[in-house]
Amino acid sequence: MILLRDAMRLRESQEANIIVMLIEKKESEKAWILRVDDPSGEHRIIAPKDGVSGDSPEQLLPDMVIGARVVKSGEALIARELILPDLAAERLEKTAHEAFICMISDIHVGSKHFREDLFENFLDWINREDDPEARNVKLLIIAGDVVDGAGVYPNQHKDLEIFSVEEQFKKLAGLLSEIPERVKIIIGPGNHDPVQRALPQPPLPEKYRAILEKSGRSLIFVGNPAWIRISGRIFLIYHGQGLDDVIQQAPGFSHSSLERDLGEVLKLVLRCRHLCPIYGETTPIIPTPEDMLVIDRIPHVFHTGHVHVAYAGSYRGVRIINSGTWQEQTSYQRSVGLEPTVGAMALISLGDLSIKLRRFV
Numbered sequence: 001m002i003l004l005r006d007a008m009r010l011r012e013s014q015e016a017n018i019i020v021m022l023i024e025k026k027e028s029e030k031a032w033i034l035r036v037d038d039p040s041g042e043h044r045i046i047a048p049k050d051g052v053s054g055d056s057p058e059q060l061l062p063d064m065v066i067g068a069r070v071v072k073s074g075e076a077l078i079a080r081e082l083i084l085p086d087l088a089a090e091r092l093e094k095t096a097h098e099a100f101i102c103m104i105s106d107i108h109v110g111s112k113h114f115r116e117d118l119f120e121n122f123l124d125w126i127n128r129e130d131d132p133e134a135r136n137v138k139l140l141i142i143a144g145d146v147v148d149g150a151g152v153y154p155n156q157h158k159d160l161e162i163f164s165v166e167e168q169f170k171k172l173a174g175l176l177s178e179i180p181e182r183v184k185i186i187i188g189p190g191n192h193d194p195v196q197r198a199l200p201q202p203p204l205p206e207k208y209r210a211i212l213e214k215s216g217r218s219l220i221f222v223g224n225p226a227w228i229r230i231s232g233r234i235f236l237i238y239h240g241q242g243l244d245d246v247i248q249q250a251p252g253f254s255h256s257s258l259e260r261d262l263g264e265v266l267k268l269v270l271r272c273r274h275l276c277p278i279y280g281e282t283t284p285i286i287p288t289p290e291d292m293l294v295i296d297r298i299p300h301v302f303h304t305g306h307v308h309v310a311y312a313g314s315y316r317g318v319r320i321i322n323s324g325t326w327q328e329q330t331s332y333q334r335s336v337g338l339e340p341t342v343g344a345m346a347l348i349s350l351g352d353l354s355i356k357l358r359r360f361v
């Protein structure tokens, strides 16, 4: 592995491996022109459309870190192979755990479109002692957008049933008090919740935590993203704000095709090992000295929300979940053709990490 500066000093036809970040890519008739940099400088790599093995240049997004096998040709570097960071395939060890974990997100309490009736169906189910799955739920994870908030977007008051954020949290506390006492509840924030919008987000502020504590339940407040170890399994819980930029910029994806493509979107995020691979688009990110959004470990479970479309699958042993929503289609979602999965929950077995998606309709 050599630096870009040293790659430029190679002899004609000499090959080398480099790791670079993509600044931008341009398409010509026969090749992709990739403007890239590393700590030693900036240069262009030409990726011929018919001669690159590994990952396709077409799916590369700005700010992605990629590995490249290049050959020197005149003043240019020609790509022979492109490689995304990706995950190593992992074999999952099964355990004897019989417990289940419930995963939900995007409740949006306070919205006119919050389906309280469906949420009550969920509460009825989780209280059923005669249901072997419900009876064994030990943990409920909520991956953000617990309330609809206020002032999140222009004219939001037209979509609100409860205008005060405090009242929204009081309503949520009432709902959480109906969860059985045996279930611990982990709560992370999303873009609708009253915390700083830029990623990484801290846990909910004390003021709102105190309201939820009145539910009398055992609550654990985490930031977004959150890495949590549960009985030896690593859970990466991420509301999912950065998915919007990936959906908008990666070829072939759109909000109206998520029922078909969400698995591929989430897989791409894992393969580039970053929760918000594109910097400076619609998702605000705090430029911290250490990038907290890098997927620097391989989780067993990757739980997301935000796009309101439910999905369960796996990639190289990592269980991938999007837990849908409890909010009916909003006018914005209608305008982009997004069909939300309303009343959805993912149930995961701690023993073999098998996932069931359930709808409470």
Ligand SMILES: [Fe+2]
Pocket (backbone or CB within 6 Å): 106, 108, 145, 190, 192, 306, 307, 308
């Ligand atoms: Fe949401």
